[in-house]
Amino acid sequence: GAVVSQHPSRVICKSGTSVKIECRSLDFQATTMFWYRQFPKQSLMLMATSNEGSKATYEQGVEKDKFLINHASLTLSTLTVTSAHPEDSSFYICSAQETYGYTFGSGTRLTVV
Amino acid sequence: QQQVKQSPQSLIVQKGGISIINCAYENTAFDYFPWYQQFPGKGPALLIAIRPDVSEKKEGRFTISFNKSAKQFSLHIMDSQPGDSATYFCAASSENAGNMLTFGGGTRLMVKP
Numbered sequence: 314g315a316v317v318s319q320h321p322s323r324v325i326c327k328s329g330t331s332v333k334i335e336c337r338s339l340d341f342q343a344t345t346m347f348w349y350r351q352f353p354k355q356s357l358m359l360m361a362t363s364n365e366g367s368k369a370t371y372e373q374g375v376e377k378d379k380f381l382i383n384h385a386s387l388t389l390s391t392l393t394v395t396s397a398h399p400e401d402s403s404f405y406i407c408s409a410q411e412t413y414g415y416t417f418g419s420g421t422r423l424t425v426v
Numbered sequence: 427q428q429q430v431k432q433s434p435q436s437l438i439v440q441k442g443g444i445s446i447i448n449c450a451y452e453n454t455a456f457d458y459f460p461w462y463q464q465f466p467g468k469g470p471a472l473l474i475a476i477r478p479d480v481s482e483k484k485e486g487r488f489t490i491s492f493n494k495s496a497k498q499f500s501l502h503i504m505d506s507q508p509g510d511s512a513t514y515f516c517a518a519s520s521e522n523a524g525n526m527l528t529f530g531g532g533t534r535l536m537v538k539p
Contacts (some may be wrong), residue, residue, distance in 0.1 A: 319469070329518060347526065356529045357470070406469045410525060414460055417469035 315341050315411040319418025326397055326425055334392045334421045336407030342387035343409035344418040348380075351404040351420075363390045429453050430518050432530025439537050445503040447533045449516035449536045452497065456518040460527075461490065463502045474501070475516075506537045 316339040326332050336346060344365050347356040363369040363384035364402075371377045379401075381393040390409075394401055402425045407418040432449045439445045450461075453501045458477055476490045476499065483490045489502040503510055512524035516530040 317469075325468060345525075354532075354534070356532045359526060362526065368434055404467075408469075408527075414458075414475055417462075417471065419468045420467065422467065 315339075315409070315413075316411050317343075317407060317416045317418045319407050319421060321421060322419060323422045324424070325424070326396055328425055329354040329396055331393055331395045332397055333407055334394075334407075334423075336392070336418050337408070338388045338389045338409045338411070338416075341409075343390070343411065344387065345351045345410050345416075346384060346390040346410040347410075348382060348390075348392050350405045351406060351407065353404075356409060357406060360392075394423065397423070399425045401425050429443065429528045430530040432514060432516050432533060434536045435531065437499055437536070439506045439535065441508060441537055441539050443506050443537075445506045445535055446500060447516070447535070449518075449526075449530050450496075450498045450500065451518050453518070453520065453528075454497070455471060455520040456523050456528075457521055458493065458519045458525075459490070459499050460519075461488075461511070462515045463492045464516065464532075465517065470515060485530050503535075506535075508513065508537045508539050511535055511537050 318337045346363045348360045352389045361369045363382045365384045369382035384390040400419045406420045460475035461473045464470040474485045475489045487504045492499045514533045519526045519527045
């Protein structure tokens with residue numbers, strides 16, 4: 314089946330630094346990718362929708378200058394958390410739509426210290 | 427506005443029993459209803475999905491029951507096993523709304539040996 318590869322799986326960074334998370338569709342082309350944030354014991358919260366070659370669409374309340382999304386190709390979308398702070402610590406998950414539905418990446422656990 | 431309400435929040439079932447998780451939605455434009463299974467530290471994985479033109483879909487031990495008039499759908503896990511212990515999310519999407527998934531709040535299932 315369709316596979317979405319997400320890296321890194323875990324990252325610890327210092328407050329004030331930036332972190333980039335990559336999401337790749339391995340065996341299909343993903344025109345649209347979605348980025349979610351998940352807090353412990355909570356559901357997935359959609360942050361933004363990225364479309365290849367165009368600007369991402371952010372959900373209400375999500376800071377577009379803090380969470381930079383780039384979807385430069387049909388197989389790669391990146392999320393950069395800029396000037397990270399401890400409150401940005403969370404589980405970030407990407408998803409891509411393919412023929413039979415949505416495939417999710419394995420998630421990235423971000424810890425900002 | 428929570429468009430997909432999921433219950434219960436947590437569920438404990440004995441091995442071999444039936445696990446039942448329910449979801450209700452409000453948006454009648456939803457036309458795709460998937461269920462996802464998520465293990466700790468991992469991204470969600472598609473279990474089974476249904477479209478509103480059928481009332482039931484079965485795949486192995488997993489069955490979705492769909493009631494369009496009541497705007498409800500449920501997941502039944504037959505012969506529940508300890509390996510089924512995970513968090514389950516229902517979701518819904520509409521082609522007219524860009525196919526973005528709206529998730530339920532999740533159900534933490536524990537299957538006791």
